[in-house]
Amino acid sequence: MIVRLVQRIAILVASLFVSSVVVFAFMAVLPGDPARVALGTGASDSAVSQLREQFGLDRSLVDQYLSWLHDLVTFDLGDSYISHTPIGPQLADRLLVTLWLVGTGMVIACLVAVPLGTLMAVRHRKPSGLVLSALSQVGVAVPAFLAGILMITVFAVGLGWLPANGWTPPADDPVLFVKQLLMPALSLGLVQAAVLTRYVRSSVLDVLREDYLRTARAKGLRPMKALVRHGLRNASVPVVTVLALQLATLLVGAVVIERVFVIPGLGSLLLDSVAGRDLIVVQDVVMIVAAAVLLVNFLVDLAYLLIDPRLRVRG
Template identity: 75%
Template sequence: MLLRILRRTGILLASLVASTVLVFAFMAVLPGDPARVALGVNASDEAVGQLRREFGLDRPLAAQYLSWIGGLARFDLGTSYISHAPIGPQIADRLMVTLWLVVTAMVIALVVAVPLGTVMAMRHRRPSGVLLSALSQVGVAVPAFLAGILLITVFAIGLGWLPANGWTPPDQDPVMFVKQLTLPALSLGIVQAAVLTRYVRSAILDVMREDYIRTARAKGLTPTQALRRHGMRNASIPVITVLGLQLATLLIGAVVVERVFVIPGLGSLLLDAVSNRDLIVVQDVVMVLVLAVLVVNFVVDLLYLVIDPRLQVSSR
């Protein structure tokens, strides 16, 4: 197991280095001059040149890349071209907001998808199972931002139960924090639950067809008992894979949902930086999102070792 962990750690580090090269190269080939954008079209060439020297934009690309990588290693994400403010504290504050949204949405997705997917699998030949399957298929086709608009229309504008937008930190007003978090988390969580439900259903149906489940049934266990005692662990393996992918999807989906609900998260920071052409902020935010995706995949690989005993045996 230790060898497998070391191997996956090496893959994580190699993927991280390759990602930094790709992100930096993509930003470097974009047209336009960040210094000119920061100072405006009427700025003099001398002022633009001074700002380029200040931010190191006049150096070779290799030197700029090494300087950026060195800053990342020291947790120094640089300074904004537009506001001249340190980027690290901005990303840290916005990341906490996005994490609240993404984690809550994933909890909602799991709470909805696991029981519904199990019911759909156990009743896949009954009308109730067919109906739930059809509803989940509709949910898959609904984008998160549209779900958010529908939730605002019903619960914020129509019923007036919850606020339509805004953000209050939990340490300032916990009640308002929960109210403002509910609708955006639901808009992300329900859509992801619809996707996850399909995979839970498929995984449980595959497990129920296995010989060891038939043996458990032959010994007198009901289908539910056989699944709970012998099948849930194996059924969870493909579901964990999907969870890792969905966490990445949630991070991307949060970019749009944060705009819909006016939430000051990482997605809003990214879109503001793109609109202002603050490329160093865009570069850092994209790198943080890439790192999050890589770490999630790394954790999923480690969970495989814990859940699947076959991997534990093969790694010895």
């Protein structure tokens, strides 16, 4: 168990290092001079050279990478090339907003997909199971941004129940915070729930065919009780894998949803920085997203050990 944990931590650290190299290299080969962009096309060469020295762009790429890596490790990300404001506080505030959105969307997806997927598997030969399966297929075909626009049209414009856009921190107004979070989180969560439902259904169907579940029913347990007590834990292993993959999809979807609902999250910051060619902010945001995905994969590996004792024995 401990050896396996140490191995996973080593893989996480190595993956973070490789990701940082790839992100930095990708940004380094992009055309354009950040100093020239910050000063404008009419700036003199001496002013551009002075600003390049201030940004550290006159040093070698290796020195620039090591300096950036040191800033990431120490959480001192410096100042923006364009706005000249500290990057760290911006990223912290925007990251918290995106975590609220993605986390709530993931919770909604799980709360919808697990019971519906299980019900679809148990009733897969009955009309209700076929109807639920058809509805999930429709949900897979609907992109998150379209679901968001439809919700705005119905619940904000048509019925006036919820605000169409905006963001209020929960400490300022909890009620308004929930109202503004509800539609974007549902837009992300319901679409992902449609995808996750298919995997839950498939996984539960595989478990229903196992001999140990037939034995449990033969001993007198009702089918649903036998499934809950003996089957769902085994069925959850592949579902946890899909959840990790869906997190990356949620993060990408959050970029669009934040634009649709005018939410000041990491996605909005990334798009604004790309439009303004503030490459250092783009570099930091991309690295944070990559680190988040790698960290979730690491946590999923640990979840495997908790869910399936056979993995601990093999380790």
